[in-house]
Amino acid sequence: MHVRKLTALDAENYLKLCETIDEESEFMLFEPGERKLQAQRQIKQIQSGVCEVFVCAADDGSLVGYVAAVRGQVQRTRHRAHIIIGIRQTYIGQGIGVKLFQALEKWACEENELTVMTHHTAAVRLYKKMGFIIEGTKKHALKVKGQYVDEYVMSKLINE
Numbered sequence: 001m002h003v004r005k006l007t008a009l010d011a012e013n014y015l016k017l018c019e020t021i022d023e024e025s026e027f028m029l030f031e032p033g034e035r036k037l038q039a040q041r042q043i044k045q046i047q048s049g050v051c052e053v054f055v056c057a058a059d060d061g062s063l064v065g066y067v068a069a070v071r072g073q074v075q076r077t078r079h080r081a082h083i084i085i086g087i088r089q090t091y092i093g094q095g096i097g098v099k100l101f102q103a104l105e106k107w108a109c110e111e112n113e114l115t116v117m118t119h120h121t122a123a124v125r126l127y128k129k130m131g132f133i134i135e136g137t138k139k140h141a142l143k144v145k146g147q148y149v150d151e152y153v154m155s156k157l158i159n160e
Contacts, residue, residue, distance in 0.1 A: 001064075001096065003103040006055045008043045010063065014055065017063040021086040026144055027120045028086060054103045056087075056096045064088045067100035069108065083114040085123075092122065101130045105158060113155040117142065124152065132156040 006014055015035070022030045056065040065087035072078050083104070087096050116123045118137065132154040141151035 001056060001094070001099070003054055003056050003099045006066070010055065011043045013063050014066065017055075017066065017088070018086065021088060024089040025086070027117050027123065029084075029142075054100055054107075056091075056100055064091045065096045065100060067104050069104055080113060081108065085114075097123075097126045098130065101126075108158050113153065115141070115151040115153055117144075118150045118152050124154075127154050130156070 018030070019032075019035055022028050022035055023032045054067050055063050057063055065085070067083065067085045069081035069083050071081050085097065085100060087100075113135075114127065114132065115138065116127060118124075124134075133156070134152045134154050136153045138151040138153060140148035142149045
């Protein structure tokens with residue numbers, strides 16, 4: 001298992017990974033079948049540098065997880081990033097999340113923020129392990145399977 005930066009050559013496999021994770025997990029933003037990105041559009045996003053993405057590749061070369069950091073687009077928010085992480089269900093609990101966050105921190109320089117469903121205890125545990133703290137709760141932030149779900153807003157200052 002190794003972690004590396006996503007390249008334009010990975011675009012199609014990355015999209016398949018995201019679709020698979022959307023199918024496997026109720027904790028992702030997209031519902032199964034809702035993701036409408038195409039490989040060409042994903043290539044442009046990867047090359048633009050707006051979103052720094054790292055992926056974890058299995059020994060056979062298949063993608064099994066990712067972490068993405070999307071920087072703020074205006075001067076006042078460029079110092080922070082919104083973080084998204086997804087890991088294939090069969091690979092959870094194998095230290096991949098820690099490796100992805102470690103790779104992300106090498107890239108990061110300031111404040112990072114993420115949100116997580118409050119009942120996703122494994123993810124909350126990982127984020128706390130990586131030094132993130134809960135700053136607040138967004139009530140009824142998402143609607144999953146017809147039920148409202150709360151989210152924690154968590155952040156970590158890198159350069160304290």
